[in-house]
Amino acid sequence: MLAAAYDVHGHPSKVVSVKEIPKPPPPGPGDLLIKVSYSSLNPADFKSGLGEQAAILSFQWPRTYGFDFSGEVIEAGPATNPSHAVGAQVFGMIQGLPQLHRGTLSEYITCPSSVCAIRPVNVTHKDAAAVPLVAITAVKMLEATNVKEGAKVLVLGGAGGVGSIAIQLAKKMFKCGELTTTASAGLKTEAVKSFGADAVVDYRSQKFEEVLPHNSFDVVLDCMGEAWRAVPLLKEGGGMCSIQAGPTASCLRTWMEEAKLDPRTVTTGVRPFLFSTVGGGLFNIFSGGRSLKSACEARGATFAHIIGTGNGEIMSRVASLLAAGEIQAVIDSEFTLQDSVKAIEKLMAGRALGKIVIKIEA
Structure with a gap:
């Protein structure tokens, strides 16, 4: 599968490339295998990619960029939320930091069912991915x-x-x-x-x-x-x-x-x-x-x-407001997965109004 991945911490223009990495294994108990439609970028992405947490944590390599996702459940492990069955349209934020098979600038990810919410039918993957x-x-x-x-x-x-x-x-x-x-x-x-x-x-x-x-x-x-x-x-x-x-x-x-x-x-x-x-x-x-x-x-x-991390309960509350049109995603610009490095560099420039989103699906 394709992912915006890297093998060493550093500036994205020097270390990040869109390349083939192994597809995640079947999901374990409580986990979902998700085909990602859209992701979005946050300052936490490039800070982590530059190695901000390297002194306190070790990582599974290659790491992949991305915390936010919206996509479709392809496979559900045992003991997952029944509403997150195969075919469910879900969105959310990963738990912890982006790793191999967990960073969302990738065609597939594995993540806990507990961090996901059902994407409202009147909200696009693009908008849903900009929010978590x-x-x-x-x-x-x-x-x-x-x-x-x-x-x-x-x-x-x-x-x-x-x-x-x-x-x-x-x-x-x-x-x-x-x-x-x-x-x-x-x-x-x-x-x-x-x-x-x-x-x-x-x-x-x-x-x-x-x-x-x-x-x-x-x-x-x-x-x-x-x-x-x-x-x-x-x-x-x-x-x-x-x-x-x-x-x-x-x-x-x-x-x-x-x-x-x-x-x-x-x-x-x-x-x-x-x-x-x-x-x-x-x-x-x-x-x-x-x-x-x-x-x-x-x-x-x-x-x-505070530092946010994946939280399905909060996402469900937010999903209700999105469905009702009470709140809306704020999107600055859209890039393709292949142009991920350009998107990250734009984020690092600090001039975006709202979120930069990445279209993962071809």
């Missing part, structure tokens, strides 16, 4: 802030993959009130307004922390690594969540558990370090997580950092 990682991340971010109905929300980076769906989910799933975001003037400002933003700050001409009133937001979602600048904007009792700034040991512990990482793939000493009081504390100091948490707590607010 960013939607799971956005839902987990909002839940981490203990968001309440009617909350006043600030999304930093509303035109990006996570930000564009976070605006929609804040409004439609969590029933938030006034929503402010940051985006460049012109096309991106008009886009975020169409997603549901009530006010937009042009980050190129204004500093949001200067033009927005302090002590005014119940929730701040940081998709850009600008959490520190937003701390004064939080209300007492509010919550901030970042996917860029201040990673914490508790966040990594949660991700390792939810991703169901094989303990044999975790570098010796990493797990005891992160799961110990002393090791976790040291990690929080050097990552900046402790100081960000302390700054928010000084205002009577909370801070969390």
Whole structure:
């Protein structure tokens, strides 16, 4: 089968190629063999491909790019969800990190049935594939802030993959009130307004922390690594969540558990370090997580950092909103599997409005 694969970490233009790799073996208990129709890209793809996790995890090679997928179940292992029988149209995000037979820029993948949701009949594979990682991340971010109905929300980076769906989910799933975001003037400002933003700050001409009133937001979602600048904007009792700034040991512990990482793939000493009081504390100091948490707590607010992984329960909730037309995929551009490297390079340039999708099927 064809896949965008690589045998060593590095820049995609140097190490990634679309080539024949072995087809996955028959799925085991709880797993599905899926023929992928579409995938999509996320910053996590190239970060992992550059070797961001290489110091703490080992991998099955060749690795394949891609977390998100939409496709058809070709074979179902024992003890899978009955609705995910052969022929079912499913979409979702893989568990853990892309590996051999699990990266989704590939004609076939194996993944747990538990991370899949049924693709609504009125939603295309293309749109479905653009949603999983960013939607799971956005839902987990909002839940981490203990968001309440009617909350006043600030999304930093509303035109990006996570930000564009976070605006929609804040409004439609969590029933938030006034929503402010940051985006460049012109096309991106008009886009975020169409997603549901009530006010937009042009980050190129204004500093949001200067033009927005302090002590005014119940929730701040940081998709850009600008959490520190937003701390004064939080209300007492509010919550901030970042996917860029201040990673914490508790966040990594949660991700390792939810991703169901094989303990044999975790570098010796990493797990005891992160799961110990002393090791976790040291990690929080050097990552900046402790100081960000302390700054928010000084205002009577909370801070969390999250990492998304495959989650079928969240995907089913998102699927219902997609089916009802309450939220929509935000797609910047489409590439073929053969042009995967060009797609990854465009993502790395950081100018996409929403998601870059990859058509896998010929």
